[in-house]
Amino acid sequence: MVMIYNMKKHIFSYYHSAVIFLYFASVIIFSMCTLNPVFVLLSFLCSAVYLCYLKGFKQYIKSLWIYLIILLIVSLSNIIFNSLGLTVLFYIGDKPITFESLIYGICSGGMLINVLQWFSCYSIIMTSDKFLSLFGGIIPTIAMMLSMVFRYIPDTIRKANQINTAQNALLGNEKQDKKTRFNQGITLASSLMEWSMENSIETADCMRARGYLSGKRSHYKNERFTLYDTVSLIILLIIIIINALIIFIYANKFVFYPVISYNINFLWLCIFYAILLLYPMLLEGRESLACLRYRL
Numbered sequence: 001m002v003m004i005y006n007m008k009k010h011i012f013s014y015y016h017s018a019v020i021f022l023y024f025a026s027v028i029i030f031s032m033c034t035l036n037p038v039f040v041l042l043s044f045l046c047s048a049v050y051l052c053y054l055k056g057f058k059q060y061i062k063s064l065w066i067y068l069i070i071l072l073i074v075s076l077s078n079i080i081f082n083s084l085g086l087t088v089l090f091y092i093g094d095k096p097i098t099f100e101s102l103i104y105g106i107c108s109g110g111m112l113i114n115v116l117q118w119f120s121c122y123s124i125i126m127t128s129d130k131f132l133s134l135f136g137g138i139i140p141t142i143a144m145m146l147s148m149v150f151r152y153i154p155d156t157i158r159k160a161n162q163i164n165t166a167q168n169a170l171l172g173n174e175k176q177d178k179k180t181r182f183n184q185g186i187t188l189a190s191s192l193m194e195w196s197m198e199n200s201i202e203t204a205d206c207m208r209a210r211g212y213l214s215g216k217r218s219h220y221k222n223e224r225f226t227l228y229d230t231v232s233l234i235i236l237l238i239i240i241i242i243n244a245l246i247i248f249i250y251a252n253k254f255v256f257y258p259v260i261s262y263n264i265n266f267l268w269l270c271i272f273y274a275i276l277l278l279y280p281m282l283l284e285g286r287e288s289l290a291c292l293r294y295r296l
Contacts, residue, residue, distance in 0.1 A: 005041055008282070010053070010125070010284065010294050011280075011283050011284050011287045012125060012250075012283055012284070013125050015228065015229055016225050016226070016229040016233075017126065017130035018225070018229070018233065019229050019232050019233050019236065020125055020126050020130065021126060022233065022236055022237075022240075023236055023279060024118060024122040024125070024126060025122070026236070026240045026276065027043070027047075027118050027276065027277055028115055028122070028248060030043075030243060030244075030273075030276075031043045031047075031111060031114040031115050031118060032111065032115060033247055033252075033255075034111075034246070034247050034251045034252055034254075035104070035107045035108065035111060035253040035254070036107075036252065036254040036262075037103065037106075037107050037254070038251075038267060038270055039114065039247070039251050039270065039273060040107050040110040040114065041109055041110070042116050042120075042270055042273055042274060042277065043111075043114040043273075043277060044112075044113060044117070044211060045119065046274065046277035046278050047114055047117035047118050047277070048060065048117060048280060049278075049281065050121050050277075050278075050280065051120055051121055051172060053281065053284075054119075054121060054124045054125070055124070064263055067113045067116065067117070070109060070112060070113055071106065071109035071110065072109075073111060074105055074108050074109030074112060074243045075102065075105035075108075075109050075255070076105070077097075077107050078101055078102075078104055078108060079097050079101045079102050079105055079106030080095075082101045082104070082105075083095060083096050083097075083098060083101065084100060084101055084256075084258065085098030085099060085100025085101050085256070085257055085258060085259070086098070086100070086258045086259050087099035087100060087259065089102070097267075099260075100257055100258070100259065101255050103164070103256065103260060104256045105259075107256075109272035117282075125280075128272065129174070130138065134152075136250075149178065156192065156196070159192060160192055161196055162186050163192065164188060164193050167184055167187065167188065201234075203291045207271075212223075221263075235279075236276075236279065239272065239275060239276045240276065241273050241277050243272055243273050246266075246269045246272060248271065250263075250266040250269060251266075251269075
């Protein structure tokens with residue numbers, strides 16, 4: 001319920017699905033297209049702020065340890081299997097561990113974390129209804145399949161929490177040994193598999209009963225492209241073009257090997273990247289200021 005409330009109060013969720021999809025597609029693609037440490041750090045901070053706003057600070061902190069584990073695994077994998085670079089920090093046997101490979105691994109892990117965080121924001125704002133509204137008339141089958149996949153993940157997590165709560169209620173609050181916890185995990189996985197198979201059969205029966213694939217389907221869109229959507233779309237396109245030029249012309253000139261080198265004179269261009277990343281938060285700030293002036 002908290003997630004739904006946060007989504008409804010956020011002004012960006014009221015914009016047209018095309019504007020929302022364009023924003024998230026751009027930030028996710030740009031996050032994958034550069035390993036520049038400054039841009040990676042900026043993307044991480046902005047996505048973390050946005051995710052904290054959507055889900056709450058406590059919920060974000062609970063999931064932060066997963067991102068740290070991903071960062072540690074990617075960084076260690078790179079410094080172990082990659083010995084490029086001239087700045088040797090220390091040796092593990094005969095294998096040199098270089099500063100350049102360490103920074104490259106951290107940037108690679110940060111890029112992966114950024115993509116995951118932006119997708120988490122995407123799943124909250126770009127609901128399955130919005131996705132179907134946008135692509136249902138163009139690619140109806142693929143749009144429906146993707147919306148079902150996106151809905152299946154949170155449904156599975158919610159069902160797992162329900163099963164886990166029921167098991168804890170039966171077993172009580174006593175401390176359990178490893179064998180009991182292992183058996184409880186096996187029961188949870190088995191119950192989830194049974195629920196998943198039953199749910200897929202019910203979904204297929206419902207689709208067949210409603211005449212799926214029996215003929216050409218009509219497409220209903222409960223959205224209107226307003227003036228605010230047009231202005232936001234134009235602004236987003238301009239910012240996206242500017243950032244594409246910045247990333248592919250300046251940001252990607254960052255060199256990791258054999259030594260780290262980059263022209264810092266172009267770092268002020270990061271402000272355009274920050275504007276794109278924080279665009280929904282800027283809309284929220286503008287709305288808050290408008291409400292404050294109205295109250296005064």
